[in-house]
Amino acid sequence: MTDRQPPALLIAATTQELRRHAPFDAMAPAELDLLASRLRVRYFARGEVLLAPARGPVTELFIVQRGEVRGRSTDPSQVEAATLLEGELFPVGALIARRATTLEYTAATDTFVYVLGEARFLEVMAASREFHAFCTRRLAHLLERSASAVRESFAGRASAELGMETTLAQVVRHAPVTLPSTASVRAVLECLRDRRVGSVVLTGEAGQPEGIFTRTDVLDRVALGGGDLGAPVSGVMTRAPVSLPASSTVAHAAETMARLGIRHLLVDDEGRLAGVISERDLFALQRRSVQGLRKEIARADSPHWLAHAAREARGIAGSLLAQGIAAEALMQLVTALNDAIVERAVALAAPGHGVSAGEFCWLGLGSEGRREQTLATDQDNAIVFADTAPAGSRERLLAFATEVNDTLAACGFPLCKGNIMARNPQWCLPLAEWTRLFDSWMRNTQPEALLNAAIFFDLRPLAGHAPLGEALRAFVREHGGSRPAFLRQMAVNALQVRPPVGLLEEVLAGGEPLDLKMHATRPFVDCARILALAAGTEATATAARLREAGPVVRMDPGEVEACVQAFHFVQMLRLRRQEEGGIALEHPNRIDLAALNPLDRRILREALRQARKLQNRVALDYKL
Numbered sequence: 199m200t201d202r203q204p205p206a207l208l209i210a211a212t213t214q215e216l217r218r219h220a221p222f223d224a225m226a227p228a229e230l231d232l233l234a235s236r237l238r239v240r241y242f243a244r245g246e247v248l249l250a251p252a253r254g255p256v257t258e259l260f261i262v263q264r265g266e267v268r269g270r271s272t273d274p275s276q277v278e279a280a281t282l283l284e285g286e287l288f289p290v291g292a293l294i295a296r297r298a299t300t301l302e303y304t305a306a307t308d309t310f311v312y313v314l315g316e317a318r319f320l321e322v323m324a325a326s327r328e329f330h331a332f333c334t335r336r337l338a339h340l341l342e343r344s345a346s347a348v349r350e351s352f353a354g355r356a357s358a359e360l361g362m363e364t365t366l367a368q369v370v371r372h373a374p375v376t377l378p379s380t381a382s383v384r385a386v387l388e389c390l391r392d393r394r395v396g397s398v399v400l401t402g403e404a405g406q407p408e409g410i411f412t413r414t415d416v417l418d419r420v421a422l423g424g425g426d427l428g429a430p431v432s433g434v435m436t437r438a439p440v441s442l443p444a445s446s447t448v449a450h451a452a453e454t455m456a457r458l459g460i461r462h463l464l465v466d467d468e469g470r471l472a473g474v475i476s477e478r479d480l481f482a483l484q485r486r487s488v489q490g491l492r493k494e495i496a497r498a499d500s501p502h503w504l505a506h507a508a509r510e511a512r513g514i515a516g517s518l519l520a521q522g523i524a525a526e527a528l529m530q531l532v533t534a535l536n537d538a539i540v541e542r543a544v545a546l547a548a549p550g551h552g553v554s555a556g557e558f559c560w561l562g563l564g565s566e567g568r569r570e571q572t573l574a575t576d577q578d579n580a581i582v583f584a585d586t587a588p589a590g591s592r593e594r595l596l597a598f599a600t601e602v603n604d605t606l607a608a609c610g611f612p613l614c615k616g617n618i619m620a621r622n623p624q625w626c627l628p629l630a631e632w633t634r635l636f637d638s639w640m641r642n643t644q645p646e647a648l649l650n651a652a653i654f655f656d657l658r659p660l661a662g663h664a665p666l667g668e669a670l671r672a673f674v675r676e677h678g679g680s681r682p683a684f685l686r687q688m689a690v691n692a693l694q695v696r697p698p699v700g701l702l703e704e705v706l707a708g709g710e711p712l713d714l715k716m717h718a719t720r721p722f723v724d725c726a727r728i729l730a731l732a733a734g735t736e737a738t739a740t741a742a743r744l745r746e747a748g749p750v751v752r753m754d755p756g757e758v759e760a761c762v763q764a765f766h767f768v769q770m771l772r773l774r775r776q777e778e779g780g781i782a783l784e785h786p787n788r789i790d791l792a793a794l795n796p797l798d799r800r801i802l803r804e805a806l807r808q809a810r811k812l813q814n815r816v817a818l819d820y821k822l
Contacts, residue, residue: 209234212312215263219285220340220797221332229326236318239263242305249289249303256292256299257316261285265309269301280807281306286800290333293319340801341767366451366465367444368513369480370473371494371506374399374464379408383420383434384427386411397462397474400435407464407471409435414461441466442475452480495538501605504542508609511535512573525770526741533569536611537562537660540579543605544661551598558583558595559659559666560602563618567656568723568738570769573776574786576612577603578653580625582632582666596626618653629666633673640677643687651688652724655731656738671736678731685732689820692724693813697806714772715787718802721809722765725816729753732819740765751819761812764805771802 204212212234216222222230242248248260251272260267262284269280269288280301282288289299293316314322323330332340375393377386379400386398390413400409411431419425419434441464442451451463461477491511498504514535523531544560547553564578565571581595599620607613620626627635636654639647655674659667679685697717712718723740730743733750737743741762748758771794776786791799816822 204235212237216261216285220800221328222285225326225328229322229329232325233314233322233329236322237261237312237314240311240313242309242311244305244308246305247302248305248311249299249301251298251300251302254298255296256289259287259290259293259314259316259319260303261287261312261314263310263312265311266306267303267309267311268306269303271300272302281803283800287333290336294333336804340797340804341763344767344798344801364448365444366442366446366448366463366475367467367472369448369475370444370465371510372473372497372503374471374473376401376407376471377431378402379430379432379435381431382428383425383431386431387416387420387427390416396476396478399439399464399471399474400431407439407441408432409437410439410462410464410474411435412462439464443467444472448480451475455480491535492538495535495542498542498546501543501546501608504539504546504605505609508539511539512610525766525773528773529570529572529769532573533566533571536566536571536575539609539611540602540606541661543602543609547598547601547605550601551594553594553598555661556663557587557591558662559664560620560661561657561667561670562660563657564653565656566660567658568740569658570723570739572769572772572786577606577614578618579603579620579660580618580627580654580657581620582627582629582670584663584666585628585630587628592623592626592628596621596623599626629669632670636670636673637677640681640684643683645691648688648691651684652691652727655727658738671738674731675734675736679734685728686820686822688724688728688731689816689822692721692728693817693822695720696813697721697809711785711788711790713785713788714768714775718768718806718809719765719772721813722761722768725812728816753815757811761808764808767801767805771798 209231213222213227213230216230216234222233225233242265248267249256262282264284267282267286267288269282280288282303288303289301292299323333372395375389375395375397376399377389379402381400386400389398390396390411397410397412399407400411402408409432411434415434415436420427425434439462440454440458440460442454444465444467454463455461455477463475465472465475491507491514494510495504495507498507511532540560540562548555559582561567561580561582562578563580565575566578581599583591583595603613603619603621613619618625636651639651639654655678657667657670657674695716698712722744726740726743726747729747729751730737733747735743735746735750737746744753744758744761744765747753748755771789772787775789779786791802794802
């Protein structure tokens with residue numbers, strides 16, 4: 199190969215070709231020209247080997263120009279590990295480490311590749327910060343690019359959703375506080391104080407609004423006006439308050455307030471008084487916060503208003519995505535709001551069934567137990583109660599649980615199709631029975647026992663007496679890692695669903711959607727659970743399990759972090775899919791690969807490779 203400089207036209211054509219792909223599209227023109235001038239093109243016929251472990255340390259970088267390259271382990275028992283398409287680089291890690299590649303790379307079609315020698319590779323690395331960052335932390339670099347694109351994509355839409363085109367129906371969060379117009383001024387003032395509201399609507403005999411009295415009126419019309427507290431409020435109220443339909447926009451409400459010089463409007467929902475909107479409410483629209491939503495959930499005084507608060511909680515996701523929040527933090531925030539909804543649903547139902555917080559613990563299972571909930575999730579929950587509970591406790595708790603499950607369903611959390619809910623007598627048990635059941639699952643290799651262990655061993659106390667739930671977690675942590683036969687069978691189960699690494703492009707070509715939950719997140723979740731049980735860690739979240747168990751099972755820190763990043767990317771894809779389509783999607787975890795941009799498809803392939811690597815490690819640990 200000659201070192202003679204290629205013609206300027208060839209360099210220009212090469213830079214134009216490269217700029218279609220990351221990281222080249224972010225490189226400075228001079229840096230990309232340098233790279234293009236150092237590349238040479240090589241042709242490989244279909245089936246021809248480009249690189250193999252037996253050839254020794256890698257001395258060249260390959261960039262696919264046209265065609266397709268497959269990477270496969272030389273171990274015949276291992277399945278395909280990589281599919282490389284136009285613009286993809288390989289084998290970066292082996293070249294930097296000056297070692298042999300671990301895969302055999304073969305041309306899947308007639309393929310042209312750019313080739314960059316080691317010395318030239320180091321030269322470009324030194325000249326381009328972007329190229330250096332990509333080569334040394336490839337997945338993290340791609341994820342940063344994707345996150346930036348997500349922020350740009352969601353920012354405009356989120357702003358519109360929370361802006362002046364929002365309808366008043368979306369703004370109203372509480373039922374209006376009303377009193378008869380014949381009530382005394384003193385009664386209205388006590389109502390303002392006791393209910394902690396800023397206004398009271400005064401109604402006539404038929405329940406129709408006749409006036410409104412606000413905190414501002416207290417100063418202007420009562421204190422300074424020397425009003426009689428025993429007199430009817432009708433003498434100091436604002437008569438015939440202005441009303442707007444619930445379908446009116448915030449912009450219309452703001453214009454009406456400004457034009458009439460008023461601070462409150464009634465919201466009419468087809469003849470029903472739906473609520474009161476204040477000037478302060480309109481200004482607060484752009485300052486919604488997770489903390490504010492939590493307070494709103496805690497104030498909900500009925501299942502109806504709790505369901506309203508739950509819709510508000512889901513609605514904040516678009517805003518958070520627009521702010522560029524990471525998947526891990528977003529899942530934790532979504533879970534925290536869902537926890538608050540569960541706690542409030544429990545608190546609303548308990549008094550009617552004579553249930554006290556000290557006699558039971560409401561358990562969140564599955565994704566809620568792991569704090570990994572997305573926007574579309576059904577219910578997985580259970581109840582544990584004290585062994586010393588009096589006779590009849592279980593019947594009361596089951597009736598109570600049924601009401602809680604129904605309330606949560608009204609809040610947008612569908613009933614579990616597998617009936618893994620606290621209302622099911624099978625999952626409402628005293629502590630001793632739970633521990634016996636858990637123990638039996640660890641001794642049993644039947645599929646149903648393994649499935650139950652995968653769901654229930656991710657438990658977390660959500661409401662009630664937390665020590666009951668913590669006792670169950672301690673039992674799993676203490677006994678799970680000491681049952682090698684059980685762990686091996688869990689590993690067998692975790693390897694049954696393989697990420698479609700080599701088939702991803704075939705899936706794309708066939709137009710079939712990919713189930714991200716089944717084929718992309720489940721491998722990480724299942725493998726992390728096994729590693730955590732073996733290591734005896736306390737964590738339940740997948741990322742925390744990998745980070746805590748990794749050092750114990752001697753995983754390379756870089757490998758651990760790559761798995762965590764890959765898992766979170768897939769979760770972010772799920773969140774984006776659900777936010778864009780809404781929770782009413784029939785298949786909220788299925789994604790159309792053709793709709794993904796090239797960058798996200800590329801990262802998804804990297805994520806699936808990491809899932810496959812993690813599965814291969816578990817298979818090796820348990821000799822499968």
